[in-house]
Amino acid sequence: MGAGAAAREAGEHLRYMKKALMETPQADPKLLGRAKDLEKRLQEAMRVLWFDRTVMFPNEAASPSLMQRVSAQLRRDLPDNRDGQARL
Numbered sequence: 283m284g285a286g287a288a289a290r291e292a293g294e295h296l297r298y299m300k301k302a303l304m305e306t307p308q309a310d311p312k313l314l315g316r317a318k319d320l321e322k323r324l325q326e327a328m329r330v331l332w333f334d335r336t337v338m339f340p341n342e343a344a345s346p347s348l349m350q351r352v353s354a355q356l357r358r359d360l361p362d363n364r365d366g367q368a369r370l
C-alpha cells in the first residue's frame with residue numbers, strides 16, 4: 283500500500299471513529315477533540331503529498347508534487363522502460 287492509499291484509508295477510519303464518538307453518550311469529549319486534531323494533521327499531510335501549486339498560483343512555474351515525483355521515479359525504474367524516460 284502506498285502513502286496515498288494509506289492516507290485515504292486513515293481518513294476513512296477517522297470518519298468512522300468520529301461518528302462512533304458522536305453516537306456514544308458516555309464517550310469522553312476529549313476523544314472527539316483528539317480525533318478532529320488527527321484529522322487536521324492527516325489533511326495537512328495529504329495536502330503536502332498532492333499539493334498542486336498551479337491551482338493556487340496559476341501564473342507561476344510549479345515544481346511537481348511529492349506524489350508526482352515518486353510516480354515518475356517508479357515509472358523510470360520499471361523493467362520494460364529501456365530508454366529511462368518518465369512516462370506521464
